[in-house]
Amino acid sequence: MARVYNFSAGPAVLPEEVLREAAEEMLDYRGSGMSVMEMSHRSKTYQGILDEAEADLRALVGIPEDYSVLFLQGGASQQFAMIPMNLMKNRVADYIVTGQWAKKAWQEASKYGKANKIASSEDRTFSYIPDCSDLPVSADADYVYICENNTIYGTKFKTLPNTKGKTLVADVSSCFLSEPVDITKYGVMYGGVQKNIGPAGVVIVIIRKDLITEDVLPATPTMLRYKIHADAGSLYNTPPAYGIYICGKVFKWIRKMGGLSAMKEHNEKKAAILYDYLDESRLFRGTVRRQDRSLMNVPFVTGSEELDAAFVKAAKEAGFENLKGHRSVGGMRASIYNAMPLEGVEKLVDFMKEFEAQNL
């Protein structure tokens, strides 16, 4: 069995020891005589798995008691509707549009109220984060929305926007648990888990409890009400139980690795290797404004579509998978999430240097 270096933007690489443990427990979870897939979600054993996952996540992030942690389905795309349906009391919200996903969230919110685009970086293919220190935040905005790390474009908010006292809602799908965060600055922080945490099909919502109310927009489906899930401890209906179990293992892995500070250090080290090379290379260059570069997603180009394609092909043959960039940016993208080992980035850069030598 040869594992490749998987630079996929998501679903993405998971820690090998997590997969190994999951394989070992597949037919018999710790003497229960069954797989976690076969387990009643109302059983004590499964409740233990769920409780432990939540406790580990709370410990990792430092989530205070006045925040709920919800394990839900439907991905970020479903949150695009849940957020306005649950939070738009005044039917007004402000969106900062820094990429395709923020734009989709903004468009979805526009169905439910006045969703103002108060800033955007679409003018330069979302290759930077706009200055958000003094935006025209609406006086009656129910919240200000951002996508904190933009998977496709490789940008990241290095400082959170000044929301002028309004609730901040952030999609953190592609930077979840990649570095320490101060959760108290957010009203809602949410993300699909399939980039940094687990298998697709689970979305985690960390939400300040005062934002969880009965007062939702008319026609909000029961399954799209935060309160229903919060009151039931994420067990209103059968949850994506196996996915949550894997997430729980990843939380434990991150704790074992030293928690979010250690993750940040590890991620900065990896990113520096790649960005430093991109900055000195005469063939490759990064596409993002330097101060807005993501630690997780690193897009780069050669400037020639043919060379880009040749590179992606050669890299694949050498065991570096999923380096093709998103069609809206072109070129290449290396997603180097928590579980990507340092070695993977080092070897990629070695390979890029070789390719550069051969193609300059």
Added chain:
Amino acid sequence: MARVYNFSAGPAVLPEEVLREAAEEMLDYRGSGMSVMEMSHRSKTYQGILDEAEADLRALVGIPEDYSVLFLQGGASQQFAMIPMNLMKNRVADYIVTGQWAKKAWQEASKYGKANKIASSEDRTFSYIPDCSDLPVSADADYVYICENNTIYGTKFKTLPNTKGKTLVADVSSCFLSEPVDITKYGVMYGGVQKNIGPAGVVIVIIRKDLITEDVLPATPTMLRYKIHADAGSLYNTPPAYGIYICGKVFKWIRKMGGLSAMKEHNEKKAAILYDYLDESRLFRGTVRRQDRSLMNVPFVTGSEELDAAFVKAAKEAGFENLKGHRSVGGMRASIYNAMPLEGVEKLVDFMKEFEAQNL
């Protein structure tokens, strides 16, 4: 490793060889060098898994070209809203309420239009299926809704209701792929997979294509529109990829076992062993009207709450798990889905006979 006999109502027992294969492929899916959990849902390899799952399901059920197969998230509970939001063109629908889940579906639909309860068996704790040969179907009903197999109560529609020409919508979560069906009698057949097919977090919707339209209720979230998912081949956003992969393996297992006719035979044989014993036992008795008995879920009682509890405890110690009945019915319930081996039911009945001998 000792596997128990798992009579859980869902999530429930899966074929051991499916789990074994999944464990083997966990770190390296067929030479791809990665787990299916780590695979881009836009990759050729994953597209192959999805296409094969759909093709196997189509072959198993005999799904004609004018039906779409959708792999979605949110479980049956989310379908309770999706169905009216997508199908209630006249804002009228008729519901046959044969259990808690049908009731919840009816209540959810009532938020979106006139949802008429045209029949119910609530008067006798849902222990039978009402006569549905000549119901007062509404002239302008957009559909008639049933829950075909009632997991909690152990009843099953042995003949479909006479919908008087209206579209039939059926929740088949707990009888999915347990016997042959004529899909052309249904407008929509859907089910959560966590009973007969795979891990929780996937819901399969088989829907006649003419019912998939742009014309949905106002405020329907994008993610709750069938058309969005149908147009994108279930890849509008990241699907619950690993769950679908396991479902695909179960489809192949059923095909290998001989398809739905063989499944029916297997299930009838298992159910007969249990029902025959219940009918002759002087301690245990079934709770469902004979002609309405489910092949999948078999509730039974001793008549004494103490004895029921003693039985569940003793059974658990003997390796028969999850036999406690739902709190609304009490007593016991044995769920004997496709993957429950004949041997499991035989041994359970042996154990019940022993218990009867000791406790009469």
